[in-house]
Structures are given as C-alpha cells and as structure tokens.
Amino acid sequence: MNSTTTQFVPSRRMGLYEPVHQMSMWGDFRNTLLDSSPPPELMLEVNANLDNQSEDTTSQGTFAASHRNDQEASKPDDKVLRRLAQNREAARKSRLRKKAYVQQLENSKLRLIQLEQELNRVRQQGLCVGGGIDTSQLAYTGNSNPGISAFELEYGHWVEEQNRQISDLKNALHSDMGDTELQIFVDGGMQHYFELFSMKVMAARADVFYIMSGMWKTSAERFFLWIGGFRPSELVKQVLSPHLDALSEQQRLDIVNLTQSCQQAEDALSQGMEKLQFILAQAIADGLLQEGNYLPQIGAAMNKLDDLVRFVVQADHLRQETLQQLSRILTTRQAARGLLALGEYLQRLRALSSCWSSRPREQA
C-alpha cells in the first residue's frame, strides 16, 4: 500500500510543513545520538514510509513494480534494495531521535515542577529575592536574559543590605551619637539608593519592559509604580514631610518648593510618556488588515523603545536629585530620620505584599 500521508504525532493537520518542522526540532539531537544521518530528501521519504517497508515512493516510483516482480539481482534492483535498506535504517534512527527528544522534554518538565516547588518553599520562608517573582509568571523569569538575572540577584542583596542599614540607623538615632558620625550613616543610606538607580539603569538597557512593569518589586510596591519606581513627590509629601520635625521657616519653604518642582518635572515626564505610548501604538497599528507581514511595523516600534529607556533613566535621575536636594535642605538628624522613615515605609509595603499573597483563599 502506498501511503503519502505523514504519520507523526502530535498533529496531522500540519500537513506539508510537518516533516520539515520535525526535522528542525530533531536537528540538535542528530549529532549527540548518531554518527550519520540521512540527507533531508531521504527524511521526507521516511516520513511517508515509517511502517511500510516494501514500497519505494520516490519520484522514481516506476521501480516499484519491477521490484515486486523481479527477483533477479539486476543492477536497478540492487539500487532499489539498497535504497529500501537505507530507508529502514533512516526510519529507525528517526524514531530513536524522536524518543530522545520526548525524553528530554519530560525531563525539562520535571525540572520545571521541581523549581516551582522550591520557589514556593523559599518564598514561604521569606527569603525570596525581591518577593516579586510570581510562580504564575515563571515562564517569564529573567533567566533568559542575563542582564535581568544579574539584576535580580543584586537586588536581593540590596534588600538585605537595606534591612541592615535600617536597623543600624534606628540604633544610631536612639543612641547619643554625634552629628559627624550620624552623617556617615546618612551618606551610606543615600549612596545605597544611588547604587539601586545605577543597577536599574543597566537593567533597563537589558529589558526596559521588565523595569517599566516593576517586575522585581512586590505587588503592593507595584501598585504605586511610576515610570519604573516610586514617585518622588509622593515620597516627600507622604513619607517624609509628616515626620520631619523642628523645620525652620526656610526649610519649610524649601521643602514646599522642592515638592512643587518635583511635581512639575513628573508631570512633564508623564506627558512625554503618554506621547511615547501614542507614537508606539501608532507604529504598531500602521497598516493593519493589509497584505504582507508586519515586520516593518515591529521594526519601527523597536526603534521607539530606545526612547523608553531614556525615560526610565530620567525618572531615576529625578529620584536621585530629589534625595540629594533633601539631604542639602535637611540637617543631619532630620536626614537620618527621613531615611529611616523611607526605609520603614518600604518595609511595610513589602510586608503588606507578603500578607496579601498569603491571605487565606476562599474555597471555590
């Protein structure tokens, strides 16, 4: 019986493309498993002849009849016999490769389940890096992007160091430490934030969407996201101002001006971002419902993403400038209290996220 339909799983619907598709998947396994592999044309024939070992369905199909009836060892028949043997061999190798490939898939699946379980366990112990990596988004981890993996690792260390600095600062403020010594803690705290901004700039160049989505942050922190981080004016208004005491009149005025300038700068950047969104959407939507592929539109959109990186860099610069201005306006003691307030605020946000994610679920 002469069969030309391919007999591969998973899908018979793939039709014409299927053999080629299978071939490209198994290509990697060729070298690891077998010393030689049949040429591509032969592979196609194999697909059609997996279980059929008696027919040669090549374009030289006229040989079929002579093969069946002619048992003499004539030259054309030798060729045919050899070809058939090669077909069988190729089919066998093909089945082996497929088996190996499926085996590797199974192993990967098991590994993925193991990783998910480990991640859950570590999260429950409260040791997880950043805490912002949701297992439901495991498919996205930064593992495919070394710049992002590096950032997540560094961020984990950053948070640990942050927690240490917060308790050091608390102790320092409760002690009778002088201003000179206290200033060292203040400078250290500020520097720590500046390091975070540098890390974020590098990560933004690796994957700006990652930064824009606040992927490394916990869920409550992400709620307050503004261009990849906290909104500096909110910081001044909500976290710092209410907890700064003994401000002089000049200081009060300076803080008001700083808040206003900050808000104006934020508004300008926000409007610039809106324009960028508009332009990006326009580029992607250009020429919908037309013939041809969308590669030009994707290309145009990719170019515009460079602008997005610039916005993230600018927003972090604004955060840094705000902190620096504050350290100029405030006394050492006030700045220390401000840094402590900020640190505790962020700790509370992270605690809220933990609490939220571990709240008892309603039974369905």
Added chain:
Amino acid sequence: MEKIGKVASENGVVIFSKSTCCLCYAVQILFRDLGVQPLVHEIDHDPEGKDIEKALMRMGCSGPVPAVYIGGKLVGSTNEVMSLHLSGSLVQLLRPYQQTNLSSHD
C-alpha cells in the same frame, strides 16, 4: 557651530529637538508649565540637521537632543534641566523670558 550659535543668540530660550523625540516634548511641557514659550528647533526637519547633531554631541549633549539654550548659553540636556529645576535655579534663569502667567499647582 554657526547655526546653533545664531539660533541660540536670536532667541531667548531654545530647545534643539527632534519631532520624534518624546523626551524633548517632555522638556517643552515643563518650560510651558513655567510660563515660557521656547523656540523648538527640530533638527530632523533642518537640512543642516546632521551637522547640528554632530556639533551638539561634540559639546557633550549625549542625546543629542534635547539641547537647551537659555540666553544664548548652553544649559544642557534633560539631566541638567531637571537638576536645575529641583534646586530652584531654572526658574531664576527663565525669569527674563517668562511670558504667560505661571500655572498654579495644587
């Protein structure tokens, strides 16, 4: 470069920009918020645009746009503008050129 100097000295506040640059747009918005109508010179619509771009980069504008000139002098790019604004210095620089009433912020 001559053209830059000419445009800068003939206009109080100049922003060298590109029509596709959204960060340039953000700086324009900020200036308008501060009651200033800057001259926006789009170098991608200027036949000498490439030369202007090179000159700006040589002067240290990494963007190279936006490049802001106030009173004929180069102030810098977005970083410099933001730093000056947060320190309160930008408003002082712009005071001679403020045309409209300052918009108020709550």
